[in-house]
Amino acid sequence: MTPYLLVFVGGGLGSACRYGIAHWLARHHLAFPLATLLANALSCVLLGWLVGLSLRGQVTDTCKFLLMTGFCGGFSTFSTFTNETLSLLQAGHLGLGLLNIGGSLLLCLGCIYAGIRMGM
16 A cells, blocks of 8 residues: 555544544543543654654554554544633633643643654
8 A cells, every 4th residue: 555545544544533532431421531641642642652662673663654554643632622622711711721731731741752662
């Protein structure tokens, strides 16, 4: 498969998984965008693990295109995170907005680090 097709397939699968998480959590009517945070954190763990394996030479180019670029790119979402944060701030939920910014950054940094350690 060509790299573009691999990224396309992986991205579609990642986006479908992110939608599934959002759909599953929507029934709880949460004020905090937990679905996006969860998708981003899980994507960071997976990407970190694949980076760790890649550093050891154990990841093929096919896997890089399909999973690292495609799936993780489709599963994680900076644009949705940013939009949800802006919505929280515009609605006057300064604390939740700042929690989303700081919590997402710290959690996802920790998840990338943990994933890399798992892959090493």
